[in-house]
Amino acid sequence: xxxxxxxxxxxxxxxxxxxxxxxxxxxxxxxxxxxxxxxxxxxxxxxxxxxxxxxxxxxxxxxxxxxxxxxxxxxxxxxxxxxxxxxxxxxxxxxxxxxxxxxxxxxxxxxxxxxxxxxxxxxxxxxxxxxxxxxxxxxxxxxxxxxxxxxxxxxxxxxxxxxxxxxxxxxxxxxxxxxxxxxxxxxxxxxxxxxxxxxxxxxxxxxxxxxxxxxxxxxxxxxxxxxxxxxxxxxxxxxxxxxxxxxxxxxxxxxxxxxx
Amino acid sequence: xxxxxxxxxxxxxxxxxxxxxxxxxxxxxxxxxxxxxxxxxxxxxxxxxxxxxxxxxxxxxxxxxxxxxxxxxxxxxxxxxxxxxxxxxxxxxxxxxxxxxxxxxxxxxxxxxxxxxxxxxxxxxxxxxxxxxxxxxxxxxxxxxxxxxxxxxxxxxxxxxxxxxxxxxxxxxxxxxxxxxxxxxxxxxxxxxxxxxxxxxxxxxxxxxxxxxxxxxxxxxxxxxxxxxxxxxxxxxxxxxxxxxxxxxxxxxxxxxxxxxxxxxxxxxxxxxxxxxxxxxxxxxxxxxxxxxxxxxxxxxxxxxxxxxxxxx
Numbered sequence: 405x406x407x408x409x410x411x412x413x414x415x416x417x418x419x420x421x422x423x424x425x426x427x428x429x430x431x432x433x434x435x436x437x438x439x440x441x442x443x444x445x446x447x448x449x450x451x452x453x454x455x456x457x458x459x460x461x462x463x464x465x466x467x468x469x470x471x472x473x474x475x476x477x478x479x480x481x482x483x484x485x486x487x488x489x490x491x492x493x494x495x496x497x498x499x500x501x502x503x504x505x506x507x508x509x510x511x512x513x514x515x516x517x518x519x520x521x522x523x524x525x526x527x528x529x530x531x532x533x534x535x536x537x538x539x540x541x542x543x544x545x546x547x548x549x550x551x552x553x554x555x556x557x558x559x560x561x562x563x564x565x566x567x568x569x570x571x572x573x574x575x576x577x578x579x580x581x582x583x584x585x586x587x588x589x590x591x592x593x594x595x596x597x598x599x600x601x602x603x604x605x606x607x608x609x610x611x612x613x614x615x616x617x618x619x620x621x622x623x624x625x626x627x628x629x630x631x632x633x634x635x636x637x638x639x640x641x642x643x644x645x646x647x648x649x650x651x652x653x654x655x656x657x658x659x660x661x662x663x664x
Numbered sequence: 665x666x667x668x669x670x671x672x673x674x675x676x677x678x679x680x681x682x683x684x685x686x687x688x689x690x691x692x693x694x695x696x697x698x699x700x701x702x703x704x705x706x707x708x709x710x711x712x713x714x715x716x717x718x719x720x721x722x723x724x725x726x727x728x729x730x731x732x733x734x735x736x737x738x739x740x741x742x743x744x745x746x747x748x749x750x751x752x753x754x755x756x757x758x759x760x761x762x763x764x765x766x767x768x769x770x771x772x773x774x775x776x777x778x779x780x781x782x783x784x785x786x787x788x789x790x791x792x793x794x795x796x797x798x799x800x801x802x803x804x805x806x807x808x809x810x811x812x813x814x815x816x817x818x819x820x821x822x823x824x825x826x827x828x829x830x831x832x833x834x835x836x837x838x839x840x841x842x843x844x845x846x847x848x849x850x851x852x853x854x855x856x857x858x859x860x861x862x863x864x865x866x867x868x869x870x871x872x873x874x875x876x877x878x879x880x881x882x883x884x885x886x887x888x889x890x891x892x893x894x895x896x897x898x899x900x901x902x903x904x905x906x907x908x909x910x911x912x913x914x915x916x917x918x919x920x921x922x923x924x925x926x927x928x929x930x931x932x933x934x935x936x937x938x939x940x941x942x943x944x945x946x947x948x949x950x951x952x953x954x955x956x957x958x959x960x961x962x963x964x965x966x967x968x969x970x971x972x973x974x975x976x977x
Contacts, residue, residue, distance in 0.1 A: 656849070660853055
């Protein structure tokens with residue numbers, strides 16, 4: 405399973421300050437730590453970035469890729485910033501990912517970029533009408549996004565469907581619905597559609613000491629249903645990923661499997 | 665519409681391993697199941713090495729011992745005979761005489777034998793210990809030094825002695841055989857432990873332990889098959905070294921290669937039967953994924969080589 409390192413987010417104070425001061429040190433240190441912990445891609449969340457977004461995303465992509473040989477997941481609602489990031493992205497380290505499009509017409513231009521730069525894109529299964537109620541609604545939105553993707557010329561294997569993980573503390577019944585959605589999404593196409601989640605959202609609002617526990621067990625259940633990728637803290641989840649891969653027979657067991 | 669056979673392709677690939685200096689030999693390197701050249705690349709033939717040993721082959725059954733009657737008393741003569749007369753592509757020298765229950769020859773004795781053999785032949789040399797855990801770590805360290813720079817294969821490193829043997833192989837530029845006992849998970853674990861020492865996995869050969877037809881061959885077959893699938897389908901880098909089948913040693917100690925036709929008339933002629941037994945065991949293991957085999961009888965080697973010719977088309 406692909407772990408997309410979530411730690412480079414503008415929400416974190418240290419990262420936000422480094423972004424504002426264009427201080428490469430902390431950004432590269434966090435990127436390296438995530439790479440060493442097992443991340444296969446680094447999320448760069450610069451927020452809405454209405455002012456100077458293009459320059460900021462360019463700087464983030466080059467700063468990250470100077471430090472680690474990984475592709476970047478470009479995370480912003482700013483279309484121009486995404487394109488600026490894609491232009492400087494080093495594709496020798498892997499295909500970049502756009503985070504994200506959805507069924508909201510305002511997000512459709514992201515599909516245009518995904519087609520133009522032949523990159524991966526997350527399709528968040530929400531529309532204009534607010535949060536999806538259950539797995540059926542999510543699958544219906546997913547089908548619309550898939551149709552839109554084909555219309556824009558994005559191959560379906562480049563589309564990662566995101567069922568939108570919600571907080572267990574406020575909407576407990578959604579946790580199981582999202583797990584069921586992962587299964588349903590795969591059935592929408594042959595070969596199966598790829599799936600991704602923003603994992604730590606499950607424990608958002610929970611006490612600090614509970615968060616890793618909720619994240620890890622939730623990931624195990626999602627992986628059982630065939631999850632392709634998770635935006636998560638690699639250090640926190642790598643043990644879960646390796647263990648579930650062994651239990652599912654995806655990697656061959658050896659006593660040292662956690663060290664590999 | 666014409667039938668199109670489905671093709672199975674894999675993300676993983678077996679590492680190619682090259683041994684020797686003058687007449688280098690390479691095995692492994694394929695990205696598909698054994699001999700499935702119609703589905704992927706099979707760049708190299710399996711390599712068969714002729715087995716010789718540091719002491720006369722007194723415990724080898726008559727059928728195979730008599731082939732080496734004139735040369736078996738001297739490893740140098742024996743090695744030259746294999747290279748020059750039998751056209752061996754590689755020679756596997758087993759230092760069985762160093763085993764405490766055999767002649768308990770010293771590491772220095774072994775080093776001299778290795779050095780003499782290396783001086784006499786120019787095909788790649790595989791240097792095997794006596795499979796005595798403590799003695800091997802002493803003997804193989806010494807012979808690895810003597811053979812420095814000759815790009816030999818040293819073996820076998822086991823869980824109990826891999827540290828010293830792997831360090832010696834690494835320091836002297838050799839390839840290394842990692843042997844575990846018919847257990848795929850232990851085989852992976854040993855390869856992990858050896859690579860964690862800094863030994864490159866591209867220089868390893870996995871020996872999941874051989875067994876003869878009728879004596880557990882299906883266990884070896886199944887472990888090899890699963891190792892190869894882990895290498896190809898799961899793209900597991902630790903399982904991507906080529907595999908070894910130490911055929912001769914296991915075949916030439918069983919009843920089927922020794923009982924005479926007089927004793928067991930229903931089994932047919934001994935010589936033909938024994939040769940076929942070695943050839944069948946080797947061929948089966950090649951089909952399950954072995955890329956490197958050690959064999960004894962020239963006629964069995966010839967049969968297997970012919971079989972490979974046909975499979976490689």
